[in-house]
Amino acid sequence: MGQDSEWQPRLLGFLCRWCSYAGADLAGTSRKKYPASIRVIRVPCSGRVDPLFILKALRLGFDGVLVSGCHPGDCHYQTGNYFTRRRMAIIKRFLEYMGIDPGRLQASWVSASEGGKFAEVVTEMTQEIRELGPNRLFTDEERDNGTKTAP
């Protein structure tokens, strides 16, 4: 914590259970330092991450979403992460077109032995998102929930 006045982004991570989740675990057990900004959802494979999950996370107000899986060639299911790679490329580009900063959605390959890399990814991403500021995409300043069109 330390600098308590500083705004702490909230990140949501979808981590593949075979590599990245184990990597995150290792980061913890080996006492690697990284911001406590990330909440983790363990997925069977990074290929499980439906674009819907990403949008829902943004809708719920998470400031950034991380999708992390095994390095190419290391997928427990042989090819799952290759599909993730394709899908993520598309999602990032499309969200950018919509007006969502692509930095809010990031992807990484983190193996079970890369505790250090996981800490690094989260640290860097947290810093980047701190610069982007809070996610206000779906918030409504006037708390106008769309019901004001009628008298």
Place this chain on the structure above:
Amino acid sequence: MTAKKIARRDIADLLNEWSREFGVFVPSRDEGVAKWARWGGGDAGFLEWYRNTVVPPKALFFPPLEEMFSFQKDGDGYHVGQPPPTEDRWLVFGIRPCDARALAVLALTFKDGYQDPYYLARRKNGVLVGLGCTRPYESCFCTSLGISPTDAANVDLMLTDIGDDFLVEAVTDKGKELLSKTSLVQAATGADEARAEEARDAAGARVTRKVDSQGAHEKLRAGFEDKDFWERVSAKCISCGICTFLCPTCYCFDISDELVKKQGARFRSWDSCAFPLYTKMPVENPRREKWRRLRQKVCHKYEFYPDSFDVIACTGCGRCIRLCPVNWDITRVLSSLPAQEQLRLER
């Protein structure tokens, strides 16, 4: 009461005047689609393009989405708040006779038995200023439903286009009150009234689409189980909600809750009998098949509603025909209903 008239160029001033006392809603296509929006001053440009809106004025009384009430959750339970208030006095300018009739049709359901507080509050506080049609669409068929495109039956104040002026008639006390307050109207002459009469006749003649609305009831009842017919006519329907959402007499709604960080609200929003999940129960769904849903839609308007309230729940506004992505046309379906004798023979 003798008729009055107002100059076309004075309409904007009239709206400005009313705006001081009422929330005034007029046809607008600021966002590229004709719907109702708050009058924001300027000139009454809509008079040039306005034929009817895509989104019917029912949306002002029964909005696509409204908060029924909000609530807060805390340790020992919920605190339910009051529904958000509606405007005390408001006015819709330019409503067409078909849509005005539709509001009366909606009221039948909303005030039958238990009172629907949301709709009825808006209805009570709202004033309807009608504007007769001069350019009905080719999809319009109001005259088949006993409505003339210049009908003053369901409005408070009625305007009829007579060229440089509009003939103005107060229909109800609300309308009289409106008129008594403005100095922009003047007495109409006999010639004005004659021109209005001409305009009315001409408008009625321009509605060329016809349907046998009275005969439909009997045929629909007789053909209710005619699965072949309903399957055939529903084949091209894509089960979207356009014809029901944008129908001025459709009132079906859904209720949904939301709770975010202990603050919540219950919403009601338009729903449609065209959607497969509309009647879905945990195990059964009485209208899983498309033809059953479509049959429900047609029968509700032309058979069930007349059975309940003695009035057809269709006003011939033609939106369902104009806006349907596959040109599903209720008038074609009604006119292709098998005659009763024919059905008897087949049996």
Place this chain on the structure above:
Amino acid sequence: MALSDISHRPKFLKEGNVYLPHPAVIEKIVSETIDTKTFHFNFKDEKLREEFTFQSGQFCLLSVLGIGEATFCISSSPTRRDHLECSIKEVGRLTRALHRLGVGAEIGFRGPYGNSFPLDFLKGKNLVFVGGGIGLAPLRSLIWNVIDNRQEYGRIDIIYGARTPADLCFTYDLEAWQQDKTVNMVTTVDRGDEAWKGRVGLVPVVLEEVVPSPDNSVAIVCGPPIMIRFTFPALEKLGFSPEQMLTTLEKRMKCGIGKCGRCNIGNIYVCRDGPVFSYAEISSFISSEY
């Protein structure tokens, strides 16, 4: 032209915004089967607790605010007024949320809505109750109502079935009715197990074995649609006329008061005109849209 005459309805229903739920507190939860629980609850507001009345066969809407609202029949009897009961099977999001609540939790209540079993018509008659699974819930309200006024009715037969012994609801009531010498209680299951000593057979089949007499009788049927569909013909075979058969229908509902549009069968709205109907009223379209 008014369709629903609500003039005789209790005052608390007609005041204020009909859509606002009344807070109620869960007082007791009884586990009926693996997925069905009976909730005993009472209003928070003392005045409402006093004023509240209902009749057997009526339904209500229960809310878990933030999740939603759904219709349930009131399964307790108006003759036993210290609390209300609803028996709820876990089938979706709202019922799951209800099942997760514990004693003391708050729910929202709207109602009672709908018509009710016609007591005046039933008085002096022999009653044949035919129930299946959770369909016993609305019948149970009436059965206790009738038993509490036993002298006003004739013979009582109850034929109740479930898929397996574990699916039988209200076993404590079944036992009580079994003990009651003035009631003929027949319990059956579609499939028995090692411990099951009772009858095995589908409800409509068992009904034909029990052979209740149609003379001065009324059959009251409630269960899954498939059971209802087969029970009516069985009753007809026994000589019951359509007027002598009552049922209570279930449809998807949102408002409960005839506005939201989805619970109709033809011109009839189950919430507004039902849920209790005689077979005579619904026989013409029960096959097509139920």
Place this chain on the structure above:
Amino acid sequence: MAPTDCLPMKNGIMEQRLRREAKALLEQGKVSCVIGFEAGSLKFTTTPLITGDKDDTQRLVISPFMANNLSVFLTGVKGRVAIVAKGCDSRSIVSLIQDNKVVREDVVIIGVPCSGVIDLTKVEGLVGKDRDEIADITRDGDKVLITVNGDKRECPVQEVLFDNCLACEMPTPQEYDILLGEPTAAAGDKEKAKSREKINSLETMKPDERWAFWRNEFSRCIRCYACRNVCPACFCERCFVEETEPPWVLPIPRWQDSLMFQVVRNLHVAGRCTDCGECERACPVGIPLRSLAREMYDIVGELFSYRAGMDKEAPPLLACYEPTDVEDFIR
């Protein structure tokens, strides 16, 4: 190959052949159903005709107004079916074959060489009259003649074609069983640029302006789901918006929910969308949905050189991968 000129005459010939072929297919029992177009009930419109009755085939038409993508009906009919397909529709059919939603052998594709469909909204804008107040619209090769109140007006056909037609990559179906006429040419490069005009102007905005733009557009959405239901690529039995556990999106017309619905819908049809333009055409409240669909189409093309519905043997975009796929964005 010369572009098709003088469409009305060509249409007449194609129409006769279509009716003949469709009738024969039904008579010979080769198909149980024909999906085509018949004259609509409004001026300048056609409407889908789905029939198993051979006499109905006489109502089939070919017209410059036949906008619907009929392939949306393919997954709903049983048995072997004949379907009238413009080039773009044929791509949707191929895409459905790629996704195993349709079996190639179960479809008789009656291909129609198409030189663009007329967008009545553009015609209305051009002459300042609503479609039902226009007396006549006649296509004559590269020109369109519009008659209003006795005045004739001529304009290049490109001005009144749908935006997606201007970017058409397959005017004549490549996958067909019967082809009703000579192949036609695709629109030129100049027109192709025009078909992206709206998107390009969005791309010049700042990101938050762009988000605000979409937010504003979707505040108009009424959640009728016409965009989804006309879309041949949206073939899910149950859409995520209808899921209740968890409720991903509330079924209410609130911009947040509507916008999220549409973004996810577009992501779900990535690699299936052929830019047929039906979503935007169906939208009753005029949300520029094609500006989402086309951008997605171009993203997919740029990143993976993939174009949906071009090759029935090719695996669907997101059901395959290349070892060399773009990866520079992954940490």
